[in-house]
Amino acid sequence: MPLKSTIKKAAAAKRKGEAPSTQAGAFVQEEIEKIRKGKHGARSAKQAIAIGLSQARRAGVDLKPPKKGTVSEKTRKSAESAYKKGQAHEPVSRTRSAAREKALQKEPTTTVSHEALSRQAKTAAQKRTAAARTAAAKKAARTKGTTGRSMAAKKAARSRKMQQTAM
Numbered sequence: 001m002p003l004k005s006t007i008k009k010a011a012a013a014k015r016k017g018e019a020p021s022t023q024a025g026a027f028v029q030e031e032i033e034k035i036r037k038g039k040h041g042a043r044s045a046k047q048a049i050a051i052g053l054s055q056a057r058r059a060g061v062d063l064k065p066p067k068k069g070t071v072s073e074k075t076r077k078s079a080e081s082a083y084k085k086g087q088a089h090e091p092v093s094r095t096r097s098a099a100r101e102k103a104l105q106k107e108p109t110t111t112v113s114h115e116a117l118s119r120q121a122k123t124a125a126q127k128r129t130a131a132a133r134t135a136a137a138k139k140a141a142r143t144k145g146t147t148g149r150s151m152a153a154k155k156a157a158r159s160r161k162m163q164q165t166a167m
Contacts (some may be wrong), residue, residue, distance in 0.1 A: 031049075036112055057079065060087065
């Protein structure tokens with residue numbers, strides 16, 4: 001069950017006009033924090049992200065399930081089911097939630113380390129075409145806003161400075 005603060009973050013992102021995937025980011029972030037604190041585990045970084053996305057769908061975020069052929073049929077069906085539940089605003093079964101938590105408590109918590117998440121992001125990016133990655137970067141720069149761009153530039157300058165001093 002997602003925290004009320006996470007649901008509020010997602011609602012605020014929706015009011016700002018953010019994309020559904022951005023709204024779902026709050027749920028993924030919460031899931032990663034839960035695993036890092038040791039409340040439960042996950043088999044992989046990919047599973048942790050999938051759990052967060054599923055919770056977002058169940059919470060009513062308009063995050064469409066993946067299209068046929070992009071993921072396994074089981075994953076797609078699960079996403080469709082979560083999406084329908086969220087759009088109908090049906091409550092989640094307490095028994096099912098408890099069983100899910102119990103199963104996840106047996107899984108490792110190291111799967112959401114910074115290194116593991118970085119590895120996951122790199123492999124996900126490699127599956128995309130160069131054009132798709134470029135388009136995503138351009139859109140990110142466009143939608144960041146002036147303050148965001150300024151902060152990103154300052155951070156980049158700090159990173160360059162740190163790298164130069166390390167050499």
